[in-house]
Amino acid sequence: MRVGIISTAVPLISGGGRFIVDWLHEKLVEHGHEAETIYLPFVEYQDQILSQSAAFRMMELDAYFDRVITIRPPAHTVRHRCKVVWFIHHLRGYYDLWDTPYSAVVHNAGGEALRAAIMAMDNQCLSEAHRIFTNSRVVGDRLRRFNGMESEVLYPPVLRPEMFVGGEHGDEIVAICRVEHHKRQHLMIEAMAHARSPVRLRLCGLSGNPDYPRSLRDMATRLGVADRVTFEERWITEEEKAARLHSALASAYLPYDEDSYGYPTIEAAHASRCTITVADSGGVAEFVVDGENGLLTAPNPAELGAAFDRLWQDRALAARLGAAARERVAALGIDWGAAIERLLA
Secondary structure (H helix, E strand, O other): EEEEEEEEEEEOOOOOOHHHHHHHHHHHHHHHOEEEEEEEOHHHHHOOOHHHHHHHOOOOOOOOOOOEEEOOOOOOOOOOOEEEEEOOOOHHHHHHOOOOOOOOOOHHHHHHHHHHHHHHHHHHHHHHHOHHHHEEEHHHHHHHHOOOOOOOOOOOOOOOHHOOOOOOOOOEEEEEOOOHHHHHHHHHHHHHHHHOOOOOOOOOOOOOOOHHHHHHHHHHHHOOOOOEEEEOOOOOOOHHHHHHHHOHHHHOOOOOEOOOOOHHHHHHHHOOOOEEEOOOOEOHHHHEOOOOEEEEOOHHHHHHHHHHHHHHHHHHHHHHHHHHHHHHHHHHOOOHHHHHHHHHO
């Protein structure tokens, strides 16, 4: 089959939204299909969203592909006779984050009108889809609530799960993801001030806002935990992720209302490492079951610090939860072969 993978991207910025696209391309080819990836430059500026989406809408794709699979919004606005949408999130500032501090949209008449236009556009373009998949129940629920659309959950796998192998459990909680305020690395540092064990924390990743990592370093110093927090403020390769997780005590991932379980969670699971998360982490809590394959607390530093201590003091528990996390990947059917079959059905 000739498959076009259509997604949007901010030029020169990498992350999970590109991983799912690039890995899908590789797996389609591996399964004997012809595949082409088209990245559409997209920046979420209020005065450009509709014009960019209109340009996507005018693209002629029918002549080149038997099927297109759209990923990051608003790639789903493209037209094709057999369009499959793997919907990973809305333009969230206009949807579930509208009434939260995480929406940068000005709440005036113009902002309200733009929000209504985006919702109308999404309703029309999603209704044209041959099938709609989401990357979590959380995103599926949002589609149902805001757009009246039904979908099927299709959890995204990692490219090479075999490279994540667990060794002895060390003394370090590892957090590998973009360093941004909504990923809440600050909660992890505050938790370290409540921990009573010699547990350590390693924060790995880049930030789009240099002020946030700077504030994290200042916080670690102010709270007296700087000697137990390691910062790796740079892009972390897949090989380096595997190396960090190999000897980690556990993974920590505390995003606010995340769209899916997040690659940090499943990468840790493949390495037989459990994830510590919080109750309002969104899709992460679909994977992490408290006390069964990870630890889930309220989003407050004291409870998180106690969770850090609990694993440091009980390595057998850390090992048991990590093994269960690995088993949950299989139980949920998170596998590229199954994903390709469903996307092309």
